[in-house]
Amino acid sequence: MxxxxxxxxxxxxxxxxxxxxxxxxxxxxxxxxxxxxxxxxxxxxxxxxxxxxxxxxxxxxxxxxxxxxxxxxxxxxxxxxxxxxxxxxxxxxxxxxxxxxxxxxxxxxxxxxRDETDGSALLLDPTCEEPLHHLHLNLAAGSYTALSAKGEASIDVFGLNRPVLIKGRREACARAGLFLGQWTSSWRCGDRDTADQIVRLAWNQPLADVLASMFHQAFHPAATALFAGQADLLALLLDADTREAFGSGAGEGRST
Structure with missing residues (x-):
C-alpha cells in the first residue's frame, strides 16, 4: 500500500x-x-x-x-x-x-x-494517511508486519500477506535495485532522458510500495542492518540526487 x-x-x-x-x-x-x-x-x-x-x-x-x-x-x-x-x-x-x-x-x-474503545475506523485509507507509519515491510521476506492496530487490521482485511503478494514483493525488491543501478549509470553519463524514463518505469511497476519502503527504511536508525550486505544499494537510497529524482515517494523516508 x-x-x-x-x-x-x-x-x-x-x-x-x-x-x-x-x-x-x-x-x-x-x-x-x-x-x-x-x-x-x-x-x-x-x-x-x-x-x-x-x-x-x-x-x-x-x-x-x-x-x-x-x-x-x-x-x-x-x-x-x-x-x-x-x-x-x-x-x-x-x-x-x-x-x-x-x-x-x-x-x-x-x-x-472499528476500535472497540472509541469506534474509530481501523482500516488504512491510503488517500488520507501514510501507510508507512502503520506497516513495516520486511524487504527480504516480502511480508508486512503491523506497527499499529490499523496496520494489523489492514493486513488481515486486505490480505496483504497472501503468498502471491509476498513472492511478488521479493521480486519487486530485486527489480527496484536494478532500476536504481540503471538510473545511476544514466545519470552519471548525463543521459537525463533515459534517467527520467527509468524513474517513470520504476514507479509504474506493480507493488510500488516496495520501492517506497526501500527509500523510507534507508533513513531508519537500523538501516545498516536492514540493508546488510547491500551497502551500495543503501548509499544509492540515501543519495540526495537519487531521492530528488525519484520524487515524493523517496522523500517519505525522511519522516522516520
Missing part, C-alpha cells in the same frame, strides 16, 4: 454525487435506496461510476493499480466504508477507492473493523 493524493472530481460528477447523496439521506430506508441508486440507476451506471473509476485511476499508483494490494489492476470502485455499514457514504467521493476483484470481493467485502 502506498500513499496517494485524492484529486477533485469533474464538476458534473460532483453534482451528481451531491444529488444522489441527498436522496439517500432523506430516504426512510437509506440502505435500500443507496443500493438501488448505486446498482440500478441508469445515470449512476453510465455516467457517475465510469467517471469515478477514471478519476481514481488517475490517482492510483502505476497503471491503475489496486489501492490496497498495489499488484493487480483496479477494476472496481470500492466503498471504503461499505454501503451495508454506512449507506450515507455511498455517494461520498472521499469514500471511494480503486480496488481489484481479489481485494474487493474475496478479502475486504463488507468488513470494516
Amino acid at each position: 502506498i500513499r496517494l493524493a485524492r484529486i477533485p472530481l469533474p464538476r458534473e460528477t460532483a453534482e451528481y454525487l451531491k444529488q444522489y447523496g441527498a436522496r439517500v439521506e432523506t430516504a426512510a430506508d437509506q440502505k435500500a435506496v443507496a443500493n438501488e441508486l448505486w446498482s440500478r440507476n441508469t445515470t449512476v451506471r453510465t455516467k457517475v461510476r465510469p467517471t469515478l473509476k477514471d478519476t481514481l485511476g488517475e490517482m492510483a499508483a502505476g497503471h491503475q493499480r489496486c489501492m490496497y494490494c498495489g499488484d493487480n489492476q483496479g477494476c472496481a470502485v470500492d466503498h471504503f466504508e461499505p454501503v451495508a455499514r454506512n449507506p450515507l457514504r455511498t455517494f461520498d467521493w472521499a469514500n471511494h477507492l480503486l480496488a481489484c476483484s481479489v481485494c474487493n470481493s474475496h478479502h475486504k467485502r463488507d468488513r470494516f473493523p
Whole structure:
C-alpha cells in the first residue's frame, strides 16, 4: 500500500454525487435506496461510476493499480466504508477507492473493523494517511508486519500477506535495485532522458510500495542492518540526487 493524493472530481460528477447523496439521506430506508441508486440507476451506471473509476485511476499508483494490494489492476470502485455499514457514504467521493476483484470481493467485502474503545475506523485509507507509519515491510521476506492496530487490521482485511503478494514483493525488491543501478549509470553519463524514463518505469511497476519502503527504511536508525550486505544499494537510497529524482515517494523516508 502506498500513499496517494485524492484529486477533485469533474464538476458534473460532483453534482451528481451531491444529488444522489441527498436522496439517500432523506430516504426512510437509506440502505435500500443507496443500493438501488448505486446498482440500478441508469445515470449512476453510465455516467457517475465510469467517471469515478477514471478519476481514481488517475490517482492510483502505476497503471491503475489496486489501492490496497498495489499488484493487480483496479477494476472496481470500492466503498471504503461499505454501503451495508454506512449507506450515507455511498455517494461520498472521499469514500471511494480503486480496488481489484481479489481485494474487493474475496478479502475486504463488507468488513470494516472499528476500535472497540472509541469506534474509530481501523482500516488504512491510503488517500488520507501514510501507510508507512502503520506497516513495516520486511524487504527480504516480502511480508508486512503491523506497527499499529490499523496496520494489523489492514493486513488481515486486505490480505496483504497472501503468498502471491509476498513472492511478488521479493521480486519487486530485486527489480527496484536494478532500476536504481540503471538510473545511476544514466545519470552519471548525463543521459537525463533515459534517467527520467527509468524513474517513470520504476514507479509504474506493480507493488510500488516496495520501492517506497526501500527509500523510507534507508533513513531508519537500523538501516545498516536492514540493508546488510547491500551497502551500495543503501548509499544509492540515501543519495540526495537519487531521492530528488525519484520524487515524493523517496522523500517519505525522511519522516522516520
